[in-house]
Amino acid sequence: MRLRKPSKKTILAGMMLASLVLMLLPARCSRWMSDAVGPVLAPLGHAGMGVAFHVRQRAGELTGRDGSEQEDERTALMLTMLQERKRQQETIAQLQNWRRQLDDFPCKLIQAGVVGVEGVPLRNRRRLDSGSRDGARPGDLVTTRRLLHPMRVAPPKNLGVLGRNFVVGRIIESGGHTATLQLVTDPAFEMPGRLYRRIEPGKSRSIYVDLPGGGRRREEIRYDPKLPDPQFVDRPVPVLARGDGRGMVVRQVPAEHSIRAGDILTTGPETEALLPFGLTVGKVTRTQPEPEDVHSVTVFVEPLADLAGLRQVYIVLPIARPGK
Numbered sequence: 001m002r003l004r005k006p007s008k009k010t011i012l013a014g015m016m017l018a019s020l021v022l023m024l025l026p027a028r029c030s031r032w033m034s035d036a037v038g039p040v041l042a043p044l045g046h047a048g049m050g051v052a053f054h055v056r057q058r059a060g061e062l063t064g065r066d067g068s069e070q071e072d073e074r075t076a077l078m079l080t081m082l083q084e085r086k087r088q089q090e091t092i093a094q095l096q097n098w099r100r101q102l103d104d105f106p107c108k109l110i111q112a113g114v115v116g117v118e119g120v121p122l123r124n125r126r127r128l129d130s131g132s133r134d135g136a137r138p139g140d141l142v143t144t145r146r147l148l149h150p151m152r153v154a155p156p157k158n159l160g161v162l163g164r165n166f167v168v169g170r171i172i173e174s175g176g177h178t179a180t181l182q183l184v185t186d187p188a189f190e191m192p193g194r195l196y197r198r199i200e201p202g203k204s205r206s207i208y209v210d211l212p213g214g215g216r217r218r219e220e221i222r223y224d225p226k227l228p229d230p231q232f233v234d235r236p237v238p239v240l241a242r243g244d245g246r247g248m249v250v251r252q253v254p255a256e257h258s259i260r261a262g263d264i265l266t267t268g269p270e271t272e273a274l275l276p277f278g279l280t281v282g283k284v285t286r287t288q289p290e291p292e293d294v295h296s297v298t299v300f301v302e303p304l305a306d307l308a309g310l311r312q313v314y315i316v317l318p319i320a321r322p323g324k
Helices: 008-024 026-062 065-100
Strands: 106-116 144-146 160-161 165-177 178-183 188-196 204-212 216-222 237-243 248-254 266-267 282-292 291-305 312-318
Touching: 165 312, 188 282, 248 282
Parallel strands: none
Antiparallel strands: 106 144, 106 312, 144 178, 160 165, 160 312, 165 178, 188 237, 188 266, 204 216, 237 248, 248 291, 266 282, 282 291
16 A cells, blocks of 8 residues: 655644644653754744744735835834943943942942832822831822842842932842832931032131130131032031931031031941942032021931932942951
């Protein structure tokens, strides 16, 4: 009896059926089969792509799509690629900027993306992330952000987090590939810092200066046009800054320091285990006398980072110095 030679259609149908069976089988059962017949079935994948291309082309002909629409698609793709390239260049520039500032501070910068909640006022809805306060009220700002990072192991808590140019907060919860960022505006955020008193061009300010033999003397310090801008006077004032939901606040600052709008809040030396001393956090917007202490003022600070528009941040992971 003479066997009949199968037709090309029959062979093609059999190969497609075999490919389907491979996809449905469990991975451990199909791995050896895939290694054996993969080279044979691989061309089907290329054929499928070719079929999809021709079907798409034919659909365009039937629906009246002409070359101009295809050109629009190519233009949109090119613009997307250019935007992605610009984003990558901005990321490189940010990393280079932070590397210059962190030159003497051994650390790794872990890039992380911000996901989830925008920094918009809450209305009649629940919090979408884990904040530091229970029972948020309408009008409160969301003061935490969820992060995605590349580390499989959870980073330690309390690590400092940098934005594009300024300090934006710290890690309060972490896991593999995820973490919660507590912004500097969060009511539970607290940070030892320093207030630098700044002199604007053409202006002056009075401060108290410690004398070598003890005692203090009031001096008027003027802006020096020969020196580079910005100019700061005397030593920075040590403070403890806290978030207040919308900004930061520093209480019980001696009035004799003459803190005023435009002065700068930075990280303090007490944070050097996690962040270098002197990184910029915010700018003083106003001061007001303490109601129960005429010799002290409350200082209000606006974070310089765009906290509502955070999209990419850097987790600072310190590296232990040799011998420490």
